Amino acid sequence: MSDLVPMDKLQIEACKAFGKEAANNVFAFLGDITGPPAKELGGLLADQVRFLRFKNQFKLIEKTRAFLKGKKPQEVPLRILAPLLEHASWAEEDILQDKWASLLASAAMPGADVSNHATYVELLRQLSPIHVAFLDFMYKSSNYSSRRFGRLPEYIADQDVMRELLIGEDQYAICCELLISLNLISQDIILNTDNLEIEKENGLFSATPKLKIKKRLWRELVSRDIGSISLTFLGISFVRKCRHPLAPENRKAILLLIRENLNEIIDQHPNRSAALTNMARELTPEMLVDDIYGAVETGYRKITGQYIAYRDEEHPLTQEQKKELIEFIADDLRYMYG
Incomplete structure (x- = not known):
């Protein structure tokens, strides 16, 4: 049986914990971005666990309100808002709380296209602080044309990432494998010329694979190297939506x-x-x-x-x-x- 907390009781507890004005501001903002079904979210906000999760959600909405200061937020679809509030309630680290608040702000921005936000929510819930710091560094290290127009790949060396994040090779490799599996980054592709017959004729080069078994060609000719990595177009878009909007x-x-x-x-x-x-x-x-x-x-x-x-x-x-x-x-x- 669910232990959902009714909205009116939740408001009373919020007033006690955060003050009446702050609590009223948060619930008013929640009404703006949810529309008519806001009352059902009383249970969602408290959920069936402890008040600690609600405190995290409260901080999330306060930060989101600050990011959207001076703007009238648009309604956020419940299919995005519900899982976002659910997953964000577990985020205790400041860096993750900032990302969740920025993501919610980007969805509530007037006129925002939210067609991909459900995907962004699913991606962010799988990341830890080191992963988001990893992505942030790659984003900042990319040039303007990559960030703005998606002119990718733009490779960044492993040593630069490890030096910035103060992590070792094992942690770097684990981060890469996870982020690659989520299609947020890609790794460099290296052509193995040892398995090619290279000929030059009339100033032109031609290459013929030595291997005759076609099924093995790709595996033998091409290798992937996490020594050089690049954000994907999805990665660029995701990081941008999780950054502070400009007031x-x-x-x-x-x-x-x-x-x-x-x-x-x-x-x-x-x-x-x-x-x-x-x-x-x-x-x-x-x-x-x-x-x-x-x-x-x-x-x-x-x-x-x-x-x-x-x-x-x-x-x-x-x-x-x-x-x-x-x-x-x-x-x-x-x-x-x-």
Whole structure:
């Protein structure tokens, strides 16, 4: 028999534990993202175990509310919300709580496409803190074109990952096997030339497998190496949805700084403006300045047909082109950071 706690009793306990204002804010937010069936979630939030799990869920919703500050959340389908709250209730580590809150915020973002969020929930529930730190490092180590346009694979060396996460070869290998099985990362593929007959004729090379048994060709000619790994397109998308969304006021502040220093940013490209770099990091620790410069470069090329490095300095951007570039950067940041 279930020990589900009724919503009214749950609100009373929440008021005692967290204060009336905080409790009311959380339950009001829950009503926004669940719609009419919110009362049924009274039992889900408390579940059939202890109040500790509800405290974790309470923290989750408080963080989600903070991420969505200034925005009216959209309703999140119960098929996503129910398992998300269930699995997030077991997360005690800050890094995992942040990921669950970010994932919920990305689903509740106004106009968000949630068609893949059920998959993201299932993926996140299988990860431990070391796994999400592993993925975060790979994401930050990838370049803008990989993160933004999925130009993959972009391989990262095993030594870089182990050095950053302070893990040994065994832990690294275990992480790789799990993340590969979830299709979040892929490993390098190496062609074994020892089993090929290589010939050169008229300046052209040709290769013929030495093996005659076709069933063994792939196994003998190709090997996989976790010494070099890359995020998959699914991995890129998953990590992005589990990162802090950019608060509206922070986005406005960054765009204002870019607008005021656009000429300097273009002139210094690919060198980095210290003012822009420092302010972006102060506004949000998860902001990757490379994403800003990538957006500037991509937008500039789209508008002028030129690379910034080879631009015609005698014909700088017109005011209309500058406005168009700022709008492009704003759309790009919205795509990358919600």
